[in-house]
Every structure is written in structure tokens, then in C-alpha cells.
Amino acid sequence: MRRLLLCCLVALATCQNLRYELALNPRKTYEYKYEGGVNFGLGIPNLAEAGMRISCKVKISGISDQTFSLQVSELAFQEFNGFPGKNDFNASPKLSQRIAAQLIKPFMFDYTSGHISAIHASPEVSDTVVNIVRGILGFFQVTVKTTQRIYELVEVGIHGKCQSNYATEENVETHDLTITQVVDLNGCSEKAAIYRGMATAVVDEVAKQRGESIISAVRYVYTVKPTAEGGLITRAHGLEQQHFSPFNVKGGSFKMEAMKEMVLLGVSDTGRAVLYGPMESKGNLVYKFVNAEANVPIMMQNLENPVPKAIELVKHLAEVNKYEIDSARTEDTIKLYQLLRVVPYEGLEAMWKEFAGNEGVQTLVFGHDC
Numbered sequence: 001m002r003r004l005l006l007c008c009l010v011a012l013a014t015c016q017n018l019r020y021e022l023a024l025n026p027r028k029t030y031e032y033k034y035e036g037g038v039n040f041g042l043g044i045p046n047l048a049e050a051g052m053r054i055s056c057k058v059k060i061s062g063i064s065d066q067t068f069s070l071q072v073s074e075l076a077f078q079e080f081n082g083f084p085g086k087n088d089f090n091a092s093p094k095l096s097q098r099i100a101a102q103l104i105k106p107f108m109f110d111y112t113s114g115h116i117s118a119i120h121a122s123p124e125v126s127d128t129v130v131n132i133v134r135g136i137l138g139f140f141q142v143t144v145k146t147t148q149r150i151y152e153l154v155e156v157g158i159h160g161k162c163q164s165n166y167a168t169e170e171n172v173e174t175h176d177l178t179i180t181q182v183v184d185l186n187g188c189s190e191k192a193a194i195y196r197g198m199a200t201a202v203v204d205e206v207a208k209q210r211g212e213s214i215i216s217a218v219r220y221v222y223t224v225k226p227t228a229e230g231g232l233i234t235r236a237h238g239l240e241q242q243h244f245s246p247f248n249v250k251g252g253s254f255k256m257e258a259m260k261e262m263v264l265l266g267v268s269d270t271g272r273a274v275l276y277g278p279m280e281s282k283g284n285l286v287y288k289f290v291n292a293e294a295n296v297p298i299m300m301q302n303l304e305n306p307v308p309k310a311i312e313l314v315k316h317l318a319e320v321n322k323y324e325i326d327s328a329r330t331e332d333t334i335k336l337y338q339l340l341r342v343v344p345y346e347g348l349e350a351m352w353k354e355f356a357g358n359e360g361v362q363t364l365v366f367g368h369d370c
Helices: 004-015 093-102 125-139 205-210 306-320 327-342 345-352 357-366
Strands: 029-043 049-063 067-082 109-113 116-122 150-157 162-169 177-184 214-225 231-242 252-271
Touching: 067 093, 067 125, 093 125, 109 125, 116 125, 125 231, 125 252, 306 327, 306 345
Parallel strands: none
Antiparallel strands: 029 049, 029 252, 049 067, 067 109, 109 116, 150 162, 162 177, 177 214, 214 231, 231 252
8 A cells, every 4th residue: 555655656756847838858869850841722612722731840959948959851842833633742852952952051049948049050051041031940839838728828939929829638647738729810010920912902991891801810829748848749630721812702712721740759868969061040939031032832923024914814725715614724814813913103104005995905804804
């Protein structure tokens, strides 16, 4: 009986020493498997969509009590351009090789109590690659409160400084903690966003009352294992959905769905120190826009001198859709949409004059009743 009581007391003391607040041991190396993907389309059958996937292994090692290194290996990109159910993702070895050449370089970040305050990388590493690292490190930006099951707070993430709503649930058998985080992108005081194609947009109270054209939902689910050193993320899953509907058209929304997942593969003692070259600050977790003219993520094309390109595409689409809708030209429609987003007001006027009196174009753009 005494032995049983002693075992219970030891188990109780061990449980009391376990901590859920996120922490990384600077003397350990953590290896994770990371996968992410993004998909763009209307979600309507027989219409083309575009997407991309990334998979890699991530190794995190301690440098000091609050500074850690991140290294990426076994990187692979896949891209999708086609029709869901008919086409598959295709490997992109050239893009994988180009991105891997920068991601193979060590990154450094400061980490305290589940919050990342700074990211450093070699000067030659592009902001595009740093954004990929931000997406990975975003999984480690979690606020854990053991005194509350449901709580909300404002914190910095890849979307900016936004409000997060948390809900936690403890597994009574394993003592693992499941944390669900929902980010309110409408409540961001410093939102990482850029608006294009607004040359003729008029912001008024009526439009605000009818609602925003973009509806977003972001949710993360974490599994945290308590240890004596602090909570350790063993699995994490993120899902972001955005629906964009110009003029609030029902059933005509453009959809973006992004998914990412991270799984812990193992923990080991840190071996020899990693050699670092010169590094510079790359900021915090907030997404950094690299080039507003870039055409990623929908369709790759050159956006320089967009007016004549848009005019030719409009003429071409008017011709091929003269008698019936040609769903095979969806790619050209998306290209035209992207070109029109970067056309200034003067360019729209020039296009209007170009198409004045052209019945075919007027039918395509405005319909048969114009």
C-alpha cells in the first residue's frame, strides 16, 4: 500500500512539474516534416484552377537561450494548372532547385515563451524565401494560457497584428493539450494587405453596409506535449480560406484555400555548432510584399505594358466566345483579369475608346441586352 501511495505521489509531482507554455530547449535539435499548399479557382466544374505544393524537412537547433537556427532540407515543389479531377500536380524541379539554393542557408530567429520577435538571414536571401520561412515559423507563434480554456488577445502573425481567439482542451490520459486558434482578419490593426485593381473603385457608406468583398477564415489546430522544460508542438495544422466576390455577386466568388501541416519527427541532442556567415535582420513574422507587380500566385505572365496585352486578349475572347462560352479559354480569362488589375485609370479610358462601337466586345463585356 505504501509503495502504491509513493508511486501516486511521484506521478502527481511529475505532472505538476510539466509545463504547457511553449519553449524550445537550446541544447536540443528538433526535426519536423512540413507540407503546405495553396489552390485558386472558382470551385465550379469544368473551370481551370491553379495551385502549388511544398514539402520539406525542418531542423531547429539552439544557439543560445533565446536564439535558434532553422535549416530546411529535402525541399520539393509541385504546381497545378488545369482542371480538378482531370489533371494532377506536376513536379517543378527547376523551381525547387532555385528556392532550395537559398533555403539551404541557415536562418536565425529569437524565441521566447512561444513568440518570435526577430528573423535573421544571409543578405543574399530574397524576401520571397523569407516569406516561406515565415510560414513555417508561424506555427511556433502560439500563446498558451493554462488558467483559461477560452481566451482572446491581439498578437503579431504572418497576416499582421490581428486578434486571435483561443480554445484549449486537455487529454486526461496523455496530458496533451489541443489548442484551436482562430484569427480574425477583420480585426487587424496592422494588416499585411495590398489592394490592386481599384482604379475606378469608390468607397462609400452604402458599399460598407453591404459588406466587404473579401471573406476570410483562418484556423490553426495544435497538439502540444507538456514537458518539464515547456510545451512542445508535436503536430500542427493550418487552414486559410478566402472568398473574393467583386460587387458581392452571389455564387461568383473567387476562392483561395491554403493548407499547411507540420509533424514532429524527432528530438535529439545538438551536435556540432553550425557555421554562420554574415546575417542581416529580415523583420518579424509579418508577411512582406516583395513586388506588387509580380503575377504569383494565379498565372505566370509579364505584366509590363498591360494595356495593349489586355486589348488583344479582349478581342480574342470576344471572337472565341461569339457563339457559345468556350470553357477552354479560362486561362486567357484569368490572364485578362490580372492585366486589368494593374491597368491605371488612363489605361481603362484608352481601352474604352478602343472598343467603342465594337459590338462583339460589347456583347462579351456587357451582355446581349446592352
